Amino acid sequence: xxxxxxxxxxxxxxxxxxxxxxxxxxxxxxxxxxxxxxxxxxxxxxxxxxxxxxxxxxxxxxxxxxxxxxxxxxxxxxxxxxxxxxxxxxxxxxxxxxxxxxxxxxxxxxxxxxxxxxxxxxxxxxxxxxxxxxxxxxxxxxxxxxxxxxxxxxxxxxxxxxxxxxxxxxxxxxxxxxxxxxxxxxxxxxxxxxxxxxxxxxxxxxxxxxxxxx
Amino acid sequence: xxxxxxxxxxxxxxxxxxxxxxxxxxxxxxxxxxxxxxxxxxxxxxxxxxxxxxxxxxxxxxxxxxxxxxxxxxxxxxxxxxxxxxxxxxxxxxxxxxxxxxxxxxxxxxxxxxxxxxxxxxxxxxxxxxxxxxxxxxxxxxxxxxxxxxxxxxxxxxxxxxxxxxxxxxxxxxxxxxxxxxxxxxxxxxxxxxxxxxxxxxxxxxxxxxxxxxxxxxxxxxxxxxxxxxxxxxxxxxxxxxxxxxxxxxxxx
Numbered sequence: 001x002x003x004x005x006x007x008x009x010x011x012x013x014x015x016x017x018x019x020x021x022x023x024x025x026x027x028x029x030x031x032x033x034x035x036x037x038x039x040x041x042x043x044x045x046x047x048x049x050x051x052x053x054x055x056x057x058x059x060x061x062x063x064x065x066x067x068x069x070x071x072x073x074x075x076x077x078x079x080x081x082x083x084x085x086x087x088x089x090x091x092x093x094x095x096x097x098x099x100x101x102x103x104x105x106x107x108x109x110x111x112x113x114x115x116x117x118x119x120x121x122x123x124x125x126x127x128x129x130x131x132x133x134x135x136x137x138x139x140x141x142x143x144x145x146x147x148x149x150x151x152x153x154x155x156x157x158x159x160x161x162x163x164x165x166x167x168x169x170x171x172x173x174x175x176x177x178x179x180x181x182x183x184x185x186x187x188x189x190x191x192x193x194x195x196x197x198x199x200x201x202x203x204x205x206x207x208x209x210x211x212x213x214x
Numbered sequence: 215x216x217x218x219x220x221x222x223x224x225x226x227x228x229x230x231x232x233x234x235x236x237x238x239x240x241x242x243x244x245x246x247x248x249x250x251x252x253x254x255x256x257x258x259x260x261x262x263x264x265x266x267x268x269x270x271x272x273x274x275x276x277x278x279x280x281x282x283x284x285x286x287x288x289x290x291x292x293x294x295x296x297x298x299x300x301x302x303x304x305x306x307x308x309x310x311x312x313x314x315x316x317x318x319x320x321x322x323x324x325x326x327x328x329x330x331x332x333x334x335x336x337x338x339x340x341x342x343x344x345x346x347x348x349x350x351x352x353x354x355x356x357x358x359x360x361x362x363x364x365x366x367x368x369x370x371x372x373x374x375x376x377x378x379x380x381x382x383x384x385x386x387x388x389x390x391x392x393x394x395x396x397x398x399x400x401x402x403x404x405x406x407x408x409x410x411x412x413x414x415x416x417x418x419x420x421x422x423x424x425x426x427x428x429x430x431x432x433x434x435x436x437x438x439x440x441x442x443x444x445x446x447x448x449x450x451x452x453x454x455x456x457x458x459x460x461x462x463x464x465x466x467x
Contacts, residue, residue: 011336013308013311015311016289016311016313019311020289050336050338050339052336112411121434122408122411124410125411126338126383127217128338128382128436129218129219129260129437130218130220131216131218132215152291154291154338155338173217194289195289195291197255197289200289
C-alpha cells in the first residue's frame with residue numbers, strides 16, 4: 001500500500017491534490033503534511049507549489065522542509081507539480097532566486113515581446129488553460145495517456161533544463177517548452193494533474209502505482 | 215495546436231441551489247450544484263464558476279460546503295465569487311477547494327484587497343470581475359453591487375489597473391447584454407482584452423452558440439462564460455465546443 005505524503009509548506013490549496021489521489025487510489029494512505037518525519041517515512045512524495053517561487057522557497061526553508069525534500073528527491077517516487085517543478089532547478093528569474101539545484105537549468109518568464117501566435121494575435125501571460133502535452137520519452141507515468149492529451153496549466157514561468165534528455169514532454173506557447181521532466185525517481189510537471197480531469201487522474205493513478213524505476 | 219479557448223459554465227448559487235434570473239429578478243431554480251457541476255464536467259466544461267448571489271453572512275457556510283463537495287468529485291478548476299470582502303474570505307474559499315476567487319464590488323471599494331490577496335496566494339488564483347455598462351461611443355463604466363451602483367471608473371482603465379495590482383484574469387460582464395440573449399458586447403470585450411496582457415473571460419448576453427464563437431473570434435476573449443444556455447439543456451457544453459471547433463477555434467474536445 002502506497003503512503004503518499006503531499007508536502008505542505010503553506011503555499012496554496014493542497015486539498016485538490018489529495019482529493020484527486022484519493023479518488024484514483026482509494027487504497028493509498030494520503031497525508032498533507034509539513035512534518036519532515038512523516039515525509040521521510042512515506043513511500044511516495046508529492047511536491048506541489050503555487051504562487052511566487054521566492055515565497056515558496058522562503059516558506060519551505062522557514063518550515064525546515066528543505067532537507068526532507070532533498071532526501072525524498074533522491075530516494076523515492078517523487079512528483080513535482082507547477083512551482084514544485086520549477087523549484088527543482090538551479091535558478092529562477094522570478095525574483096532572481098536560487099532553487100533547490102536538484103536538476104540543472106533555470107526557470108524563465110514567458111517573454112512578452114515574443115507572445116504572439118502564428119496569426120499575429122497576442123498571447124496572454126499567465127498561460128492559463130488546457131494545452132496539449134506531447135510526450136517525448138516513454139515513462140510509466142504516461143501509461144494510458146494519449147499523445148497530445150490536454151492538461152490544465154496556470155503559470156507565467158517555465159523551466160529550461162540544461163540537459164534536453166530529461167524533458168519528458170513539451171507544450172507550445174508559442175514556442176516549445178518543457179511541460180514535464182523526468183530523471184530517475186523524479187517526475188515533475190508544469191501543469192496541474194489534479195485539475196486535468198481524466199488525463200490528470202490517469203497520471204496520478206500511475207504515480208501512486210509507480211516504484212520509481214523507469 | 216496550442217492553448218485551447220475555454221468554455222466556462224457559470225452557476226449562480228443561493229440557499230444551496232443553482233438559480234438563474236433575468237436582470238436579477240424572477241430567479242428560477244435550476245438544480246443541485248453538485249449534480250450540475252458533475253454534468254458539466256462530463257460534458258467537457260473547461261472550468262466552472264460559482265457565483266454566490268446571496269452572500270449574506272449567515273449563508274456563507276453553505277457555499278463553502280458546496281465547494282468542498284464539488285472539489286472532491288470534479289477535477290477541473292473551480293472559481294468562486296460573491297461576497298468576498300477580506301483576505302480571510304479568500305483563504306477560506308481556497309481551503310474549501312476553490313482554485314480561484316473572484317472579486318467585484320470589494321475590488322472597487324478596496325483595491326488593496328486585490329494586491330494583498332494576489333501577493334499572499336498568487337495571481338493565478340485572483341480573478342477580478344468587472345460589470346461594465348456602455349456610457350458613450352467606445353466608453354464603458356464600471357458598476358458594482360450587482361450593477362446597481364455607478365462608480366465613475368472607466369472599464370478599460372480599471373481592468374488594466376487590476377492587472378497591475380496582481381489580478382491573474384479579468385471576468386468582464388456587459389450589463390447591457392446580461393440576460394438579453396443578444397450576444398456579448400463585442401466592442402467592449404475586444405477593447406478590454408486587447409488592453410490586457412492577462413486572460414479575459416467574456417460574459418453577459420450569450421443566447422446561442424454563434425455568440426460564443428463571436429466572443430473569441432471578434433471579441434478576442436480567451437474564455438467565454440455562459441449560464442442559461444447550458445442550464446436548461448438548450449445546448450450541451452460539448453455541442454458548444456463542436457460548434458467552435460468547426461469554426462477553427464481551438465478547443466479541448
